[in-house]
Amino acid sequence: MDQLLLLMLLLVSSDSVRLLGGTSLCSGRLEVKSDQSNPPWSPVCEADFDQQDAKVVCRELGCGAPSVLQGALYGGEAPMWTKEFQCGGHEAALRDCRSSGSDRNTCSAGRAVSLTCSESVRLVGGDSRCAGTLEVKHQGDWRAVDCYNAFWSLNTAHIACRELNCGSAVSVERRIGSSGISVWLIRSDCVQSGYALRECAISVPSNYTLNLTCSDSVRLLGGTSLCSGRLEVKSDQSNPLWSPVCEADFDQQDAEVVCRELGCGAPSVLQGALYGGEAPMWTKEFQCGGHEAALLDCRSSGSDRNTCSAGRAVSLTCSESVRLVGGDSRCAGTLEVKHQGDWRPVVSSPSTQKTANVACRELDCGSSVSVRQIKASSDRYVWVIRSDCLGYSLRDCATPSNSNFFLNLSCSDLLFQPNISVSSSMVGVSGAQQQGFKMFRGSTFTISCSIQPQYPGGSFQLNFTSSSSAHNYNPKPAVNHSSHFLFPSVELAQQGNYSCVYRVSAFSHDFSSESRLISLSVTDPAPFIIRAVVLPLNLLLVTAGLYFYCKATRGRLLGRQEDIELDCYNLGVPAAEEKGAK
Known part of the structure; x- marks a missing residue:
């Protein structure tokens, strides 16, 4: 597998253009090798680059069409490429395009082109471009996708949604397709290691395909799961950039709509500035009633608002879609998970204890104290939770099945701490x-x-x-x-x-x-008793000594004053009287 990935990387690489600092080989800061005999790479100024040029770069790198063309997204303070590209859009490589005859040195610092090419990925047959059967173009061939070991988590599907610029994954389902068709088998572990979907594709025959639904216009970034993070909204389908939402323009009813749209549980934490967000803000106030299916279905303020201070982006945590029912408290009972809009009991394969611990943690109920299989009278629709997926939330790991067994568990956090x-x-x-x-x-x-x-x-x-x-x-x-x-x-x-x-x-x-x-x-x-006796006694002796010393000193001072008065009488007063008599 590693040798195959290396071969793929060599096949799609270019010796004259590259994208650095992005989330895949198809996104990042654009750099051009300035001279084949002079290795340094130079960023390209956004003022010298347009949509036609972007099409050529994406084609040269083996990626899909350009989806985002933006300046200063991934930095770029190195010396700029000094000529303007003038591509028609049909060229095989950027160096095949015409360029301005003279050097241009008018680019300001930090205005390097940042480019995101869509991966060779699409969703077909759904109600929008962000829902349907997943297809990948590899080696010039579009094919439906199946998954390794019959399992894809929502976290893996999230990568496909992100490559499509379609927000967060809401659901992933493995469906029976035509018998024995050639599909691209995509390994989940390969995708989550940072490779693009097409870099993880192997041709195999299969009867199954994957059907994905992405949130399209909202996403949560930077949190601990797909149900938490900084809220961002896609501002315009014709210019699909994502904008954080100001906390002053967002309330509990708006949060309920977002959590529902993302397939999560009810909002549990609504907070500003938790996950950052310094990008330009969404400029309208949402006015949801709480019942809408999607955030963009809500009414919004008619005029733009520009009163949001930096760093006050909405951070939202939706509860995971997990509950325990039929017990004496919210931390005990039959385990149920909501996935693809459907609450079902859970069967775990093979480690029930590991599943129980994840459920207790997601419910904020501590760890599992007991877990047992309960037998029902007949088969029911259930969610099978694969234990090899349990680094993620339970709904990420749910696949549909039928069973007459399901899990009943009790969590430790039933008691307060004494x-x-x-x-x-x-x-x-x-x-x-x-x-x-x-x-x-x-x-x-x-x-x-x-x-x-x-x-x-x-x-x-x-x-x-x-x-x-x-x-x-x-x-x-x-x-x-x-x-x-x-x-x-x-x-x-x-x-x-x-x-x-x-x-x-x-x-x-x-x-x-x-x-x-x-x-x-x-x-x-x-020792404390001795000190308690000796210390007051010492204080008493010191006080008595000071008393007698002060009394003796006062007596001496009074005696001396009487002697002075007597001398004055004998020497001064009679003499004055005798002088006055003469």
Whole structure:
């Protein structure tokens, strides 16, 4: 397979033009080799390149017709090609075209041509160019496509939709076709490794073809699945560029329409600036009622709006089309998946546990606790989930079938996490406020375990671990959803880590949930008692010393003042009186 791909790459390569930085060999920044004896490549200025030139480049590279011709999309600050191409559109190679006689040096920085050629891919027989039977042109021959191992995920189909500039994949279905026709077998693993569809094509006879539906005018980019990311809308079918949508022009009803159009579940998160989006914004406000089949079916504001600040593109997460029905909570029951507009029970092949874990995660219900096959009275339409596909969402991995078995499962996140807190006879400390606390040896303290009301009954067990031992205290029933463990006289051996484990039985299954750890350290109180006695005594002695010192100093100052007044009387006042008498 690798040798075949290498051969294909050699066959379609060109020695004088290339596209760099795009998503495939048929998209990127256009560069031209300036001289066969001088290897450097030069970007081409967008002002010197038009649609006819683009047709020639796409043909030379073995790609389909040009679909997007844009400047500055993939950068390009290197010295520019200095002549204008003047192609008629029929030439086999760009270097066969006429060019301007003199050099042109008027191109501003960053205005290199970015070109996207459609891959040699098309959808035929559907209601639009973005739906129908998938066909690929390879070695000059258009053929329908079949898939390796009878399985294509939606993520692989998404690549075909992207090559067609048709948004996101909504559904993929393997249909019975004419008997023994020659088709192109496309390996899913090859496409997802970054190769174009035609680079992964092998000629085989088959009775099956693939039918795809793409979203055409909306897509979500940059998220964790086809149902999350930055919302973009195709602005004009005649100029098929994609524009982010400003969060101020988009609401919950609009989100419901987008999620439905993409074949996803209801919107769960509607947020601005989560996945970026600095491209020019869609300039009209959508005014959906929430019932429309497609976003472009909604009414919109009559005039353009240009009030959106940078980085405020809508980011949308639609819930995956997964649910558990018939159980006592949303995290338990029969597993059903919505695919191609149809809710069906699920059969897994071959790993049911892996399927169950993916389902619990998509439902935000933790991991699978139990999974079992339930037998129905008769065959039903089901979705078979292939475990070799489960790096993706469940609906990406669903193929239709009939069965009288389906999966019933329970997830771990049925329970809230318990709370753990501590109070002491000497110092009250809450474990909810800090991870560790200190306790005096011999003091009394209580560890309290509690949980939010969710199910009646249950019990709490207190677990203890230290560097040298581990111990589980006898469980206590949960009274009013809490239990208390009393320690009347703490010893050094009781310092370590504590956690509360809540256990409860619900709908014929046992579940448990553990709190965070808190740490207890035990200290001998004797040094603290000594310090508590010595420190006040020292303060008392210092205070008394200061008192007597101040009193003695004050006495000396008063005595000295009396002596001064006496001297003044004996020396100054009588002398003045005698002088006045004379």
